Amino acid sequence: MSKTIVKAYAAVAADKPLEPYEFELPELGPEQVDIQVAYCGICHSDYSMIHNDWGFTRYPFVPGHEVIGTVIAAGEMARGVKVGDQVGLGWFAGSCMHCLHCLSGEHNLCRQNEYTIVGRNGGFADKVRCHWAWATPIPAAVDSSKAGPLLCGGITVFHPLLELNIRPTHRVGVIGIGGLGHLALQFLNKWGCEVTAFTTSPDKAAEAMAMGAHSVVNSKDENSMAAIAGSLDMILNTTDANLPWPAYMKALAPGGILHTVGMVPDPIPASAGALIGSQLSVSGSPLGSPATTRRMIEFCARHKIEPITEQFDLRDVNDALEHFAAGKARYRLVLKM
């Protein structure tokens, strides 16, 4: 066997810039594929892991889990993708394939899942490895230079629309017009829904409308919030902030759902009176399954949905991270290898 050497950028400590880092991959497993990385998005969780915000980062650490690239090696048992295929890789890099969740097509709920950047190296590199099931084919109709963020940010907000059976007749609000929110607005518009964007940045209103919102509500304005009371079938929170949840719950229609994909610090207070009186629910979800990811890519190709990105060369990764940390990303950053 020839050695597989990976040229990457790694964090060597929580407070250090990323630096070039080479390592060797072990022998390819029979169900694994290696991807030659062309582009890799930057996600908030890359940033959290670089800085060991969650306490389990192991250094040197190679971030990156919004990969677009080409399969350059495939194990003998790999299915559905072959050398030369363009694929995407997101947060999940492997599943047990035999638990009830995997066998039900819910690999995203598998308790043995391998995460692309936890305990292994990610896509800020020329190569990255995964199980074949998590290598999502990317058709030529999708712009590969922009598609990376779909594999994490995109699927995070697409999955709940299928999972929660959101219908085109529903009215849906999106909290936060950022990396995830700007994709949620596009998805929901093409889903056929009436779409409300919540933002506290009035300067983002015109952009939100251009992305697919039918109306924009400033959630700091009590009158605006009161005006939409009882109207929304779903509110999708894409922010990581503690928000005035009771006000949002009042905006829900009977049977409505407050759904978070943002890692809100404090528990969301779910009052029994509101839950029972209006048959509400408060829920959350991780990323979607391989099947849902493929359906999302197909939906994006059909409707010309793509992330709005800013591109940096991999060698400028520290500039990109600084731009990200300053809150300047509009709306998602992509590294070019």
Place this chain on the structure above:
Amino acid sequence: MSKTIVKAYAAVAADKPLEPYEFELPELGPEQVDIQVAYCGICHSDYSMIHNDWGFTRYPFVPGHEVIGTVIAAGEMARGVKVGDQVGLGWFAGSCMHCLHCLSGEHNLCRQNEYTIVGRNGGFADKVRCHWAWATPIPAAVDSSKAGPLLCGGITVFHPLLELNIRPTHRVGVIGIGGLGHLALQFLNKWGCEVTAFTTSPDKAAEAMAMGAHSVVNSKDENSMAAIAGSLDMILNTTDANLPWPAYMKALAPGGILHTVGMVPDPIPASAGALIGSQLSVSGSPLGSPATTRRMIEFCARHKIEPITEQFDLRDVNDALEHFAAGKARYRLVLKM
């Protein structure tokens, strides 16, 4: 028109025993029916209303919203029930019939609903009135002396099984083995589910098994709770108590639902980490629709499901309320007119 005089028992103040009370009903509306009450259950909300716990009781106040009786008058536009039919009446006594919820068959979510004991008089009486849609036909196969509690306690725990699409392959836990919980255990057992009863009263374990539980877990025992971690698809809370919710959420399987029909005093803390990591939801629901109530009655008749009741004569209503307040009801009290 002949006058319609109702002979009832009413509370005249929050701290007084109920006493005999007569009043006259206005002319019957075209869509209304009058029911000659045969039996009426006692529900916790009757007790709360008698004591003005929610601050909107108007005295004299006639409780009672778990009625079984016979239609004795029907307006000219009443549909589906006629004079002489045996019917049941629960918490809801009227809906607007034209909002999107009513037109969708979700009359229980109508924002204009009339409540049987709010701003009007209930079923601790010889007669009670309602809109025809909320007069649920009760077939002869159902024991009318015991069926009353199905119309409130029963439908409260039956409705979420349909609404949340609970399947026979699911594993479901029930918190609280009382008026609602003892019906939930019976429903879920016949639903085909694996049923776990949560109780802090070990003396209720054998009873819970007899009602349909396949296992009983003492929720105060940390080891027992740890042993069922990640196993339940739904936990149905029937209690009005603040409970150790994080421990219950740990008992949920990926995709699981913590659902309350009990009016828990403090908000249930829904942590984003748990919601997102395991795709959980925290939800609640009111009583079911007319259609769901009819389906419940059919399900009860098919499976011989009935409340376990203790019967008092209406004239002994104060003894019954005292028995209830002492926590001695096993499991639901019914007044005989």
